[in-house]
Amino acid sequence: MPELPEVETTRRGLLPLVGLVVKSVTIRHPRLRWPIPQHLAKTLPTQTLRGLSRRAKYILCEFSGESSGGVLLLHLGMSGRIQLLDCNYPAEKHDHFDVEFTDGQVLRLRDPRRFGAVLWLDNIDTKHPLLSSLGPEPLEAGFNAKYLQQALSRKTLAIKNAIMDGHVVVGVGNIYASESLFRARIHPETPANTLSLKRCEKLVTEIKSTLQDALNAGGSSLRDFFGTDGQPGYFQQGYFVYARTGEPCKVCAQPIKSIRLGQRSAFYCEYCQQR
DNA sequence: CGAATCTCCTGGAGGC
DNA sequence: TGCCTCCAGGAGATTC
Numbered sequence: 001m002p003e004l005p006e007v008e009t010t011r012r013g014l015l016p017l018v019g020l021v022v023k024s025v026t027i028r029h030p031r032l033r034w035p036i037p038q039h040l041a042k043t044l045p046t047q048t049l050r051g052l053s054r055r056a057k058y059i060l061c062e063f064s065g066e067s068s069g070g071v072l073l074l075h076l077g078m079s080g081r082i083q084l085l086d087c088n089y090p091a092e093k094h095d096h097f098d099v100e101f102t103d104g105q106v107l108r109l110r111d112p113r114r115f116g117a118v119l120w121l122d123n124i125d126t127k128h129p130l131l132s133s134l135g136p137e138p139l140e141a142g143f144n145a146k147y148l149q150q151a152l153s154r155k156t157l158a159i160k161n162a163i164m165d166g167h168v169v170v171g172v173g174n175i176y177a178s179e180s181l182f183r184a185r186i187h188p189e190t191p192a193n194t195l196s197l198k199r200c201e202k203l204v205t206e207i208k209s210t211l212q213d214a215l216n217a218g219g220s221s222l223r224d225f226f227g228t229d230g231q232p233g234y235f236q237q238g239y240f241v242y243a244r245t246g247e248p249c250k251v252c253a254q255p256i257k258s259i260r261l262g263q264r265s266a267f268y269c270e271y272c273q274q275r
Numbered sequence: 276c277g278a279a280t281c282t283c284c285t286g287g288a289g290g291c
Numbered sequence: 292t293g294c295c296t297c298c299a300g301g302a303g304a305t306t307c
Binding site for chain 1: 277281284285
Binding site: 002025033057074075077078079113115116130147164165166173174175263264265 | 298299300301302303
């Protein structure tokens with residue numbers, strides 16, 4: 001599933017497109033999380049891709065042309081992937097959206113479960129509801145122990161759910177939430193507002209290193225993550241606890257436990273992680 | 276405001 | 292071989 005490292009890996013894979021001009025847009029199945037704006041088929045051609053950035057798990061593609069411009073916002077949801085292909089490459093089932101460039105490359109979005117999104121913003125507008133109330137980027141300096149403790153100060157819910165809340169910090173999904181808490185030796189059910197500053201410090205450090213490790217490995221591969229070159233990520237080799245229920249802890253050899261927290265599975269070692 | 280629940284959707288796995 | 296159920300998962304919407 002795309003989490004932040006996978007999304008960033010995808011963004012980097014799209015960088016060769018910067019500077020290219022759009023030839024056409026194909027919308028095969030507009031019903032994603034929200035409808036894909038039909039006007040893109042008319043308004044995007046002739047515009048030039050000026051830059052690619054990312055906020056949380058949103059990929060922001062900045063376009064401008066003679067008299068118009070805006071931002072194509074892409075979200076991979078849970079099963080989305082984007083590939084760069086030759087425009088003659090036949091579309092397959094679940095290939096919902098193409099942006100073809102004049103050099104013959106096509107950006108192709110495939111999303112079987114259709115939880116992803118393709119939206120159009122008139123400008124990089126931080127007032128857009130999807131972007132306006134997001135927490136800090138986990139790998140940036142604004143995400144630190146002091147900030148985290150403050151952000152958690154009125155939250156009594158389990159720490160695992162708290163760090164998966166994009167208003168607290170963005171980009172920490174189900175996999176890396178469990179992995180980061182294991183590395184920080186914090187039990188996932190610990191009430192968020194009871195963490196000491198020292199434990200917040202440790203958690204911040206481990207969230208950063210877990211995400212950075214995954215990024216260095218080219219993204220994770222829970223089931224079906226593939227980069228823009230079609231190659232799978234390899235971080236899954238390194239999971240300490242995720243989806244390892246009953247298997248021995250890599251540190252103490254006790255069996256890994258799993259519980260449900262907020263409709264999500266959480267994995268932990270009851271000996272290595274304390275409340 | 277916080278917290279819990281519901282919801283979107285499809286494919287794959289397991290049971291019978 | 293087919294059908295049924297369950298599960299996975301991001302995050303906005305809804306409800307209390």
